[in-house]
Amino acid sequence: ETAVFQTPNYHVTQVGNEVSFNCKQTLGHDTMYWYKQDSKKLLKIMFSYNNKQLIVNETVPRRFSPQSSDKAHLNLRIKSVEPEDSAVYLCASSWGLAGAETLYFGSGTRLTVL
Amino acid sequence: QQKVQQSPESLIVPEGGMASLNCTSSDRNVDYFWWYRQHSGKSPKMLMSIFSNGEKEEGRFTVHLNKASLHTSLHIRDSQPSDSALYLCAASIDSNYQLIWGSGTKLIIKP
Numbered sequence: 171e172t173a174v175f176q177t178p179n180y181h182v183t184q185v186g187n188e189v190s191f192n193c194k195q196t197l198g199h200d201t202m203y204w205y206k207q208d209s210k211k212l213l214k215i216m217f218s219y220n221n222k223q224l225i226v227n228e229t230v231p232r233r234f235s236p237q238s239s240d241k242a243h244l245n246l247r248i249k250s251v252e253p254e255d256s257a258v259y260l261c262a263s264s265w266g267l268a269g270a271e272t273l274y275f276g277s278g279t280r281l282t283v284l
Numbered sequence: 285q286q287k288v289q290q291s292p293e294s295l296i297v298p299e300g301g302m303a304s305l306n307c308t309s310s311d312r313n314v315d316y317f318w319w320y321r322q323h324s325g326k327s328p329k330m331l332m333s334i335f336s337n338g339e340k341e342e343g344r345f346t347v348h349l350n351k352a353s354l355h356t357s358l359h360i361r362d363s364q365p366s367d368s369a370l371y372l373c374a375a376s377i378d379s380n381y382q383l384i385w386g387s388g389t390k391l392i393i394k395p
Contacts, residue, residue: 210387211322211370211372211387211388212385212387212388213328213372213374213385214385215382215383218382260327260328268376268382268383269315269316269376269377269378269382269383270316270376272318272330272333273320273328273330273383274330275327275328275329276327277326277327278327
């Protein structure tokens with residue numbers, strides 16, 4: 171049963187373009203996340219957003235930015251995509267902090283940068 | 285240097301057999317270990333978690349934890365083709381927002 175919804179499922183774009191991905195959760199969770207999963211399936215946290223507090227992974231390039239209107243929505247914008255941004259972007263949510271709570275993932279957005 | 289190491293990288297087990305997957309952390313501040321399963325083309329789903337020494341069993345799945353060695357293992361008995369997936373181990377450090385993920389074990393169950 172899906173409760174974390176991501177759009178689009180796929181996106182193909184060219185280097186330098188701007189893209190935005192949407193994420194909505196209907197679980198009433200307090201915290202949302204964006205993860206990047208690379209071709210080797212390694213998951214890397216990009217952002218977490220809890221009670222309007224944004225925690226940023228310091229290794230994330232500045233062209234990435236999260237956008238939230240309320241605790242049920244966390245979108246991801248990439249200002250000027252580069253080839254290394256090609257990956258699957260996974261949105262997730264949890265009660266409280268990820269360390270002690272189960273993460274619920276969306277189905278992912280696969281980005282291909284040409 | 286990755287803080288969570290998983291082994292083996294891939295594993296082939298005959299249907300009905302036992303699959304054993306390993307995960308070790310190099311950070312002594314780990315307090316929770318998580319196991320997630322990701323079927324091909326799907327998103328990860330939480331399978332089991334453990335934070336106390338010992339073992340925990342849920343159906344065909346058993347997870348062990350040795351806190352002294354920071355090692356956890358996942359065992360799947362009577363493996364089914366539907367168990368074929370990528371198994372991801374994650375460790376939480378001081379229960380904060382961040383999970384540290386291993387690179388996964390690809391499990392293939394051969395009919």
